[in-house]
Amino acid sequence: MRRLTLIAAALALFSGTAAAQSDYPTRPITVIVPFTAGGPTDTVARLVAEPMTRALGQQVIIENVGGAGGTLGARRVATADPDGYTLLLHHIGQATSASLYRKLSYSPAKDFAGIGLITDVPxxxxxxxxxxxxxxxxxxxxxxxxxxxxxxxxxxxxxxxxxxxxxxxxxxxxxxxxxxxxxxxxxxxxxxxxxxxxxxxxxxxxxxxxxxxxxxxxxxTTKERLKTLPNLPTMDESGVKGFEVVAWHGLYAPKGTPKPIVDKLAAALQGALKDEKVIARLADLGAEPVSQEAATPAALDKYLADEIAKWKPVIESAGVYAD
Incomplete structure (x- = not known):
């Protein structure tokens, strides 16, 4: 009898959890931008927030939590409940912080669930x-x-x-x-x-x-000249071979966020990146959305790992670290 009671309780818990995931979201979602308002990353976040709000049926709120090179805001998301209501929109610093900070209290590679890449900003x-x-x-x-x-x-x-x-x-x-x-x-x-x-x-x-x-x-700093700034040469064609830096942005949830919620967020992000207003505004700023294939959890997770590996030797060679 006790065993049947435990099974019934477990089934009820599973049913309730599944229902919560299928009903998601039922309240506003906060996207943490780990920098001050008005900066480039904040601009990208506010651009995608509006169409994501429409797609999800709940307000996507941008909250700026600046300080310590973006690590304060990132840590807040890394330790948040994995329920899909606290997200992180970060740039390339999500990858480089793994090498820049000797006492980082979270792991950029292990403590987040990627939702998708957003844009490469030259x-x-x-x-x-x-x-x-x-x-x-x-x-x-x-x-x-x-x-x-x-x-x-x-x-x-x-x-x-x-x-x-x-x-x-x-x-x-x-x-x-x-x-x-x-x-x-x-x-x-x-x-x-x-x-x-x-x-x-x-x-x-x-x-x-x-x-x-x-x-x-x-x-x-891109491989090719930009349509918006056609008179500016690339560093590579100017003799600094292989010089390339792009400020890519990605959207993350805390590790352990249920897959149905991550998938729903990824679908909303993909829709936002097809929004004509978003595309036009990014173009005005010399940027463009990533492909739909790149705006996926798997693509962001792989890209983050690759970028961590790319920047580690550059940072170590420069000998620049932060506590």
Whole structure:
């Protein structure tokens, strides 16, 4: 009799869990962006939130939890209940944090369930408007000549601009003076004010300033030239062979989130990436959505693993770590 009671209880629990998964979502979903509002990652998150809200029938709320290069917000999601109501939208820093932080309290590879890739955002190498170089070749020559007299801004340890700057110094075989800021906004403000020399940042943040001439643009960090910035050469064609950095973004749930919920979120994300407004807005910013095949849990999990392996030697070679 006791055994039958236990079986009945287990079946009731399973039935209730299955029903909860099939009814998901029944309340608003919070997407944690681990950076301040107004930055490139925040822009991407708010773009996809609206069509995902329509698809899921519940409000997708963006919450900015900045600090520690994105690790504070990521940790919050890693330790959240795996019920699909707390998600993480992070950029390439999700991969590089595995090597950058010696005392990371979570595992980027093990503590998250991938939902899907969102977009690859190209990077541009820009300078203050009154910087003397007029071409990427002149910029490279100036960097190699002046070295630590050159100031290179970034949005903080672990930011994409920081990673791009490390790769640039490694590729050119020189060290400049890096100037970390608490976010992309302050870094761009000082570039616009001619307080620092150069910055490598996402097109979502630089395209408008390039168009108005408020900054000087030298190159893009993609394999091919961009349709939105056709006059800018790639670093590869400028002589820095193999130089490529893209600020990819992905959507994650905590590890252990039931597969039916992950699949429902992935379907909503895929729909958002086909939304004409999302496509048009990303195009304005020099970016585009990933393919439908890439906006899947399996694709993101593999891409994350590959990126962790790619950036580990770059970070170790630079010897730059954060506690």
């Amino acid at each position: 990077m541009t190498i820009i300078s203050r408007a009154d910087f003397p170089a007029t071409s990427i070749k002149e910029l490279i020559e100036t960097i190699k000549t002046k070295k630590q007299d050159i100031t290179l801004a970034n949005a903080g340890v672990g930011a994409v601009s920081h990673l791009c700057g490390m790769l640039l110094q490694s590729a050119l075989g020189v060290q400049v003076t890096t100037v970390p800021y608490k976010g992309t906004g302050p870094a761009m403000t000082d570039i616009l004010g001619s307080q620092v020399d150069i910055l490598c940042d996402q097109t979502t943040n630089t395209t408008g300033h390039i168009g108005t001439g408020k900054v000087k643009a030298f190159a893009v």
